[in-house]
Amino acid sequence: MPAFTLEILMNPAIQDIHAREILDSRGNPTVEVDVRLVCGVVGRAAVPSGASTGIHEAVELRDAEPRRYDGKGVKNAVAHVNGEIATAVAGKDATDQKGIDALLIALDGTPNKSRMGANAVLGVSLAVARAAAAAAGLPLFSTLSASHAPRMPVPMFNILNGGVHANWQATDFQEFMIAPVGAPTFAEGVRYGAEIYHRLRTILKERGYNTAVGDEGGFAPILKRNAEAVELILEAIEKAGYRPGDDIVLALDPASSGFYEDGLYHLRSEGRKVDAAGLVDLYEGWIERYPIAVLEDGLAEDDWAGWRMMNKRLGKKVELVGDDLFVTNVKRIERGIQEDVANAVLIKPNQIGTLTETRAAVELAYRAGWGAMVSHRSGETVDSFIADMTVGFGTGHLKTGAPARGERVEKYNQLMRIEEAMGRDASYAGRDAFVRG
Numbered sequence: 001m002p003a004f005t006l007e008i009l010m011n012p013a014i015q016d017i018h019a020r021e022i023l024d025s026r027g028n029p030t031v032e033v034d035v036r037l038v039c040g041v042v043g044r045a046a047v048p049s050g051a052s053t054g055i056h057e058a059v060e061l062r063d064a065e066p067r068r069y070d071g072k073g074v075k076n077a078v079a080h081v082n083g084e085i086a087t088a089v090a091g092k093d094a095t096d097q098k099g100i101d102a103l104l105i106a107l108d109g110t111p112n113k114s115r116m117g118a119n120a121v122l123g124v125s126l127a128v129a130r131a132a133a134a135a136a137g138l139p140l141f142s143t144l145s146a147s148h149a150p151r152m153p154v155p156m157f158n159i160l161n162g163g164v165h166a167n168w169q170a171t172d173f174q175e176f177m178i179a180p181v182g183a184p185t186f187a188e189g190v191r192y193g194a195e196i197y198h199r200l201r202t203i204l205k206e207r208g209y210n211t212a213v214g215d216e217g218g219f220a221p222i223l224k225r226n227a228e229a230v231e232l233i234l235e236a237i238e239k240a241g242y243r244p245g246d247d248i249v250l251a252l253d254p255a256s257s258g259f260y261e262d263g264l265y266h267l268r269s270e271g272r273k274v275d276a277a278g279l280v281d282l283y284e285g286w287i288e289r290y291p292i293a294v295l296e297d298g299l300a301e302d303d304w305a306g307w308r309m310m311n312k313r314l315g316k317k318v319e320l321v322g323d324d325l326f327v328t329n330v331k332r333i334e335r336g337i338q339e340d341v342a343n344a345v346l347i348k349p350n351q352i353g354t355l356t357e358t359r360a361a362v363e364l365a366y367r368a369g370w371g372a373m374v375s376h377r378s379g380e381t382v383d384s385f386i387a388d389m390t391v392g393f394g395t396g397h398l399k400t401g402a403p404a405r406g407e408r409v410e411k412y413n414q415l416m417r418i419e420e421a422m423g424r425d426a427s428y429a430g431r432d433a434f435v436r437g
């Protein structure tokens with residue numbers, strides 16, 4: 001083979017980039033990016049979008065009204081990729097993820113990616129990683145590494161949805177998750193989760209509750225007390241033949257920024273308001289009664305004093321995860337470490353906008369002895385990048401919705417493929433998934 005042909009066949013330089021508008025799982029427009037390398041491989045990535053977004057997140061260019069171009073929306077993000085970004089990254093080495101992400105950050109020039117749009121920037125960053133893996137002929141997960149060894153995560157299945165994900169018609173708390181820590185493998189954990197999900201549907205039907213689902217595929221019954229959600233789930237676990245606390249533990253994401261107003265937390269379904277201490281009293285009571293291992297966003301995104309108090313009271317008992325509080329942003333995580341407000345960080349690439357910054361957030365959490373829990377968004381696509389990322393970074397747990405609905409199960413399915421591909425090297429995080437203290 002002539003030398004120049006070999007050079008082309010091996011060349012990981014970016015030849016061109018193309019972005020397009022596609023739909024997410026809520027029927028809203030979002031960004032998809034294809035990165036083509038000189039060697040001929042293409043990496044593709046699609047960007048998700050939240051509903052209970054933190055106010056400190058990187059700024060995505062979304063349409064105020066879906067399908068109506070308002071000048072700030074997804075069409076603009078797409079145009080930025082196909083214009084300025086494509087010109088800037090042409091010819092750059094796709095295996096230099098750090099260099100490309102630094103270039104994207106500099107090109108945007110704002111502290112929150114508001115000029116290019118975090119969705120434009122992230123689509124390129126993730127598609128570059130995919131292209132680089134394809135060029136090397138390697139599975140994506142094996143090219144994404146951090147200081148923790150790769151491992152299969154515990155899947156946190158969100159089987160009961162409330163809050164804004166169910167139009168505030170169900171529970172005040174947004175997510176009630178089950179985590180099969182006692183399963184021997186990831187794939188078995190998926191089976192446990194699916195069986196409990198189906199059992200929960202049967203129980204809800206028997207009690208005359210609605211079995212329609214929320215944005216993340218969990219059921220969204222209208223209950224009178226938030227605690228009833230936990231009780232129904234515990235019943236489903238037992239009736240499916242599993243032991244709460246041993247086989248399955250629970251995780252909650254109240255997403256409390258969504259019901260925090262004027263210094264108080266409004267539990268509308270229960271007709272009462274409580275302050276931070278009152279809400280922590282509620283959590284503490286639940287933690288005594290129920291096998292809860294993880295509590296995410298128990299208090300609001302800027303209630304730093306409340307978080308500090310909550311960490312003192314609960315941080316030794318459960319993993320306290322900051323989502324809206326930290327927004328995958330090292331500056332906010334650093335403050336959290338200094339002020340001792342939590343012991344884990346939720347990791348959402350689109351909150352910060354590049355893969356390199358996402359990894360930095362994970363590494364900072366590891367250095368502090370904190371947990372890192374990877375998460376999807378409530379508006380998703382079938383892109384399963386986070387599945388590979390969770391394994392490569394060795395985070396030990398991820399949440400990506402119910403074990404139902406295509407855009408959610410694609411992540412779980414990809415993780416089962418990875419577990420199969422890893423064979424004997426696949427180690428399931430199980431009980432070691434969560435950090436305390």
Ligand SMILES: O=C(O)[C@@H](CO)OP(=O)(O)O
Pocket residue numbers: 049050051052053054175216253255323375376377378379
């Ligand atoms: O609050 C959350 O953790 C997420 C994902 O479950 O929801 P959203 O994507 O709507 O912010």
Ligand SMILES: [Mg+2]
Pocket residue numbers: 253255296297323324346
């Ligand atoms: Mg959250």
